[in-house]
Amino acid sequence: MVEHLLSDQGDQLRLTPNRSLSWRGNIHVWLGLLAIMASINTGMWLAGAWVILPFAGLELVALAVGFYLTARQCRRQELLLIAPEQLRLEKGIFHKEMEWTLPRRTTRIHLVAARHPWTPPRLFLLHQELEIALAPFLNMDDTRLLVNILEGKGLRVERRQPDQGVWF
Incomplete structure (x- = not known):
């Protein structure tokens, strides 16, 4: 699920898996x-x-x-802050466990196409040698929504084909 939150520092997105049952x-x-x-x-x-x-x-x-x-x-969540000069990604289950702050200008977003029609594409934040998976738990519709939001915020999303190998 993709939630758009308002923040003083910039646009903030909360990314969580879909929870069908409490x-x-x-x-x-x-x-x-x-x-x-x-x-x-x-x-x-x-x-x-x-x-x-x-x-x-x-x-x-x-x-x-x-x-x-x-x-x-299913309680995992990622917070992505899109500020004018930087991107900040926080990951955790019940509290923040990992955090990355990347310069917005030199950070790329890769969208790796799905190998099978039933699997969603994968998103990665790339900065120099660092590659961070972005919300691997999102379904196809939520991934499309996230890509549209990121492109609407002026971030360039580079599309790639998956590496050769097993389809899943």
Whole structure:
């Protein structure tokens, strides 16, 4: 998702992955699966197949870990500040973990075309030998929107074809 924020220093963009379900929604889905599995496992236990109970518990734990890790990664965000003289990119999950400040005049933006029609193109900020991936979690529509915003702010986006190799 691309959000345009107002800032004293320039234009600021907040880039986040799309979140189809909140943390509370994830918990509700997990509890629903727990209820279904508990009823099935109770029937199996009453039928004498008690050996499946530990595996059902492990399955629920693995599912909970998967929900947690996915929800955590969906909390990632990047803030891109487009000031008259510089670009500042901040990345993090719950707080700023990494930050780059690059001169606007000599920083290039590369748009690497997708290798497959179902995958979005990739964006990179390039300055001298430094290459920083820009919002790799965006879908195709959000990537197009971000490119349009960047070009509208006067930044030059160079389009490249992907390197040869596997399609994904």
